[in-house]
Structure formats: C-alpha cells, structure tokens
Amino acid sequence: MSTPTQTQPTTAELRQALPLVTVRGLDVAYGDQPVLSGVNLDLRPGEMVALLGASGSGKSTLMKSLTGFAPITGGSVRVVGYDVTNLLRGELQKLRSDVGQVFQQFNLIPRMSVLTNVLTGALHAAGPVNLAGGFSGKHRKLAMHYLDRVGIAHKAKDPARSLSGGQQQRVAIARALMQQPRVILADEPVASLDPKLADSVLELLRGIATEDGIPVLVSLHVLPLALAHSDRIVGLRHGEMLVSAPTARLDAAKLAGLYSQEGANHDDDGA
Structure with missing residues (x-):
C-alpha cells in the first residue's frame, strides 16, 4: 500500500486555522484621550483583511498596538504567540522581527x-x-x-x-x-500610488497572504480597493469597531456609514 503524499494546506484550510493575531476588548488611550475602545480582531493564516475608517478613526493606532507601539490600557492582544500587553523589551524586539511592516512612505x-x-x-x-x-x-x-x-x-x-x-x-x-514574517501589517501602502499601481500592489500582498499563509492587515481609504482585494473588512469609527465581516457580505452602501456623522449598524462576524 502506498503512503499518502504530504500536500500543502489549501487557502480555505489555512483560513480555518487558529488565528495568529487575537485582539479582545482592546482599549488604547494617550493620557486621558481614548483612541480605541473595545476593539476585537482576528487574523488567520492565508487571509487579507482590509482596515477602513476616516482619518482619526484609530486605524494606525490599532496597527501600532499589535507590536507594542501604542499604550494598551485595556483588553488583550496576542500576536504570533506573544502576549503583547505583558512583554519585556527583549521580547518586544523578537515580536517585531516576526511582523513585517509596509508603510505609505516607503522608508x-x-x-x-x-x-x-x-x-x-x-x-x-x-x-x-x-x-x-x-x-x-x-x-x-x-x-x-x-x-x-x-x-x-x-x-x-x-x-x-x-x-x-x-x-x-x-x-x-x-x-x-x-x-x-509571520504577519504583515501594511499601513496605507497605496495612498501615494495611482489606481493601476495600487491594484498591482494590493494583488501582490493578497498573493503573499494566499500563497505563503501570512495574514495581511492592510489599512485603506478607498472603498473599491478594499472590496476588490480583501477577504474580510474591519471598519472603525471614532475608535470603535462598527464593521467586521467577510467582504462578500459587504458593499459600498454598507460601508458608507464609517465616514458619515451618523455611523453604521454593527455588522460583526465575531472577529
């Protein structure tokens, strides 16, 4: 009898794996100024998650909290096995070496x-x-x-x-x-690029997520790009999570509330 050959896990199987990033009830404040309140997030192998929100909604702060660059005042943050809320300096350095970062300014x-x-x-x-x-x-x-x-x-x-x-x-x-890296954080990576180049860069990032099993969290400010290139969308407004759902369940109308004065209904899949 022949032995079964070992095969790479499919993208669907990767996305059912345990999350590499788990955020629960995250609060972040600078002094007496709250920036994030009660945010939940999971990032699983093989998926690209778009992070949306108007300027000042807390997108960059959420990303910074994942590598210990933002003051976590409540909740829990676990990234590739590290409890970010309780890391010593040396451990933070190890965590940051496991997280690849891509910025708007190429640095x-x-x-x-x-x-x-x-x-x-x-x-x-x-x-x-x-x-x-x-x-x-x-x-x-x-x-x-x-x-x-x-x-x-x-x-x-x-x-x-x-x-x-x-x-x-x-x-x-x-x-x-x-x-x-075991996780990639991309903070407005296409903000300075024209639409064609933006598409190509996001296609590249999504390919890395899918082919390498590296979850990618990418913050964007253009709804069509998020809808075209992500598996899930997380939306923040004034530091609170208003949207967390598979991209297939969303459209521009459902996401417009992230940028309005009234806000949007919570659409949460538990992430």
Whole structure:
C-alpha cells in the first residue's frame, strides 16, 4: 500500500486555522484621550483583511498596538504567540522581527541599491553587518528571490531613488519578506500610488497572504480597493469597531456609514 503524499494546506484550510493575531476588548488611550475602545480582531493564516475608517478613526493606532507601539490600557492582544500587553523589551524586539511592516512612505535608503535595501530586512537575523558587503551569500540569494517575486529583480543594482513609486513599494514589500514574517501589517501602502499601481500592489500582498499563509492587515481609504482585494473588512469609527465581516457580505452602501456623522449598524462576524 502506498503512503499518502504530504500536500500543502489549501487557502480555505489555512483560513480555518487558529488565528495568529487575537485582539479582545482592546482599549488604547494617550493620557486621558481614548483612541480605541473595545476593539476585537482576528487574523488567520492565508487571509487579507482590509482596515477602513476616516482619518482619526484609530486605524494606525490599532496597527501600532499589535507590536507594542501604542499604550494598551485595556483588553488583550496576542500576536504570533506573544502576549503583547505583558512583554519585556527583549521580547518586544523578537515580536517585531516576526511582523513585517509596509508603510505609505516607503522608508527606503535612497542612495543605496535596491538589493541592499531589501537586505536590511534581514538585519535582525544577520546581526551587526556592514551594509556594503557584510551579508552572507545565503541572504543575498534570498533577497534576489524576493525581488524576483515582486517583479523587479532586474532593478537590484539600481539606487532606490531611481525607481517609481510603485516599484519602491515593491522593494519595501520584498524587504518585509526578508524578515520571514509571520504577519504583515501594511499601513496605507497605496495612498501615494495611482489606481493601476495600487491594484498591482494590493494583488501582490493578497498573493503573499494566499500563497505563503501570512495574514495581511492592510489599512485603506478607498472603498473599491478594499472590496476588490480583501477577504474580510474591519471598519472603525471614532475608535470603535462598527464593521467586521467577510467582504462578500459587504458593499459600498454598507460601508458608507464609517465616514458619515451618523455611523453604521454593527455588522460583526465575531472577529
């Protein structure tokens, strides 16, 4: 009798796995100014979750709370096995090395090559190195692999400043992948890109979530992009969660309340 071959889990199976991020009843306040109140969130392997809300709704603060950069004043936050509310400094550093981050501002080193910028994503693993030549051949091969994956391996030797905005964001994504992250947080990653480039970058991020089983939380401010590129949508208004549901159950009309004075009805699937 032949033995069964081991197969990779399907995307559907990944999304039924235990969450890598679990947030329950999260409160965040700066002094006496509350920013988030009673927020719940799950991020499972293989899914891309869009985070929506008007400016000041608490989107960036929610992302910061997942890596200990925001003052958690209530509730619980667990990320890839870490209890973020009770971590020591060394443990926080380990957690942050497990979380890849992509920002609106690409945060590249303009004069350095594309390859070197991607290699900086491995600094936590490589230890102190000379950026000009201190990375191992293994790291360089891996960086080229990720540059090829995001479609710009041919730009490896070019200075980062010579690339277009969309290309620079792809470099930033490759740099995040160099961390071997277990979760990716993307804070307004397409805000400075035109619609075509925005679509391509979000398609890339969703592909990473699906193919690698890495959950991606991406904050956006354009409803059609969220509806087109996410598996679930979480919506905040004035620091409270008003929407948490599969994207297939939502449309622009149901999400419009996130940006209105009246707010929207809660649509919560328990996430």
